[in-house]
Amino acid sequence: MSQNKQEESLADNNTKVTDTEVLEKLRLPVFKNLVLKKLADQVMVITGASSGIGLVTARMAASKGAKVVLAARNEKALKQLTAELNEQGHPAIYVKADVGREEDVNIIAETAIKEFGHFNTWVNNAGLSIYGHAMEVTNDDIRQLFDTNFWSVVYGTKAAVSHFKKEGSPGAIINVGSIFGDRGTVIQSTYAAAKFAVHGWTESVRMELEKENAPVSVTLIHPGRIDTPYNEHAKSYLDKQPGHRGMIYPPEAVAEAILHSAENPKRDMYVGSQAKAAALLGTLFPRLTDKVMEKVMYPTQHLNKPSQPMDENNLYQPGYGMHERGTNKGWKRSGSMYVKVSKYPVLSSMIAVGIGAIAWSAWKRK
Template sequence: MVITGASSGIGLVTARMAARRGARLVLAARNEDALRTLCDEIRDAGGEAAFVVTDVGRRDDVARVARTAVETFGGFDTWVNNAGVSLYGQVWDVSLDDMHRVFDTVFWGVVHGSRAAVEHFRDSGRPGALINVGSVFGDRATPVQSTYGSAKFAVHGFTDALRVEVNAAGLPVSVTLVHPGGIDTPYDEHAESYLDERPARRGMLYPPEAVAEAILYAAAHPKRDLYVGSQAKVLATVANIAPKLTDRVMRRYMYWSQRADRPSRPREASALWHAGDDLRERGSHEGWVRRRSYLVAASTHPVATGTMALAAAAGATTLVLRRMRDRW
């Protein structure tokens, strides 16, 4: 399994969880010290892992990740495009260079990784899974993070088109798009900010383990889309049905909910242009972090969920019939 953005947040949690389940890993990120420490941790626990210092915005770096997987483990069965970084600020305030940099990582990183993965599966003839980590903001963009949302919109569109092309070509590749909602990771600490207040999440958040569970499920079970957190599914649905209402909610809620009552850090301290302070799974948010995502549980355990739903329906029907009989 190849995982980009493996040195923190979702990528770090996914790597640790996959290693515990016996996966052999090739880990990619920009922070060499963090990757080396993580690989040592996995090997000390009896697992197998290699790392490649990678800027996913560079095609040659990503090609080197694929070569390392082939040379070290004979290939890979799963490729996870997870690397990402955000940019906070009004459209007219942020620099075009910073906008391009976000697209290099968030969008072009997915393109480079997807092409490397599909080429490997096509040339080797072995079945595989390509998993692209999108975002709730790829279904409905938010103010203040317009560049990140636009890049994720591009990821969603690219993934949809690639899925159709892979199927039309008869390639044995499952292509999954994961839609995380608000997740408790160091995402905001890594982001570059033009705001006076420090970026932070308020409101409801989900643990990174919920996204990791979705990713690992997609690695073994072909799935078109997986939503992490009901907020992601609800927002995508409501945005399509009532776009003007969604605009008003965004205007009222999203400015407040994306900043903390603390001064912003200097822009040069962000991880936009260089590796961040990694090996952290969680962030310093001000929201309510849920223990799990029931939507992920329902999606990854459909039989159990269906059985429970049928049992609940049967129980409700029995109760109604009893009340009707008592009245008669």
């Protein structure tokens, strides 16, 4: 029977079926028994754990009972964080690693297995940026950024998939993308290009693993503008200091999305409505979005003070660690409602329908 006829027969069937049953009847791939462990029973690997999103995620995961394996280039910060967590009674180890090197990433996996016997979640979070016009940024700098932002995700994904398949038990890979992985931007063209690559890699790998029914959940996190030291660590070709201005979300909101995805198989998690809006508008109205980005993104990616010297950045060496927040300016949100809604889609849909019904009823009474 052709796929079209199969779809018609399903449509004619008055019996309610689940999404999983539909996929099975159409002979499309569906994960079998992909149930992820609770955080309290997990070992979680986190790259880029010495500051920003990685630091917050490590602390939150440990507080929920997860054993954490922390990776970054800044050994001093890793030692401090590991000691902090151990003193609080949370099992934690660290691996000094440059995740742009495949051998270092493999050492992270080997260390986690040696210490804890396995790992359940791998978070590809390490990242850095370059602020400058595309034609000004050197090719060497672009390659270095891709090593950290893209190739580290490739290496981490391969190490995690290999382990999960060998173990034969479900595990999660969580890749931290960006609003600029869905929609390009000015000034951070190199960063955007690398994040586009991360998004494409994540989607492609997810489909391949789903096709073979591998025991792996693959989630892409789409953060909006996040208040971390990211701007201070970045290499700057600008006259003024890089920084976010406008609506900014806390790193805790990204950590919340990551930890939810570690327990619940999710395809995507958007952090902040701006991230979802940028992706949607860029798809529906690409030229209009170009013009808006050209107008908005030039003045909102730097602060009103001179830029730090070009050689003060973390592109080729570790940046300072143990800072969760940065020096960004703007409207700083306390969290992301979009993340909370995404965690409870059925309940959120029911609330939205209820609000709509109330509004319709009120309008009809007029």
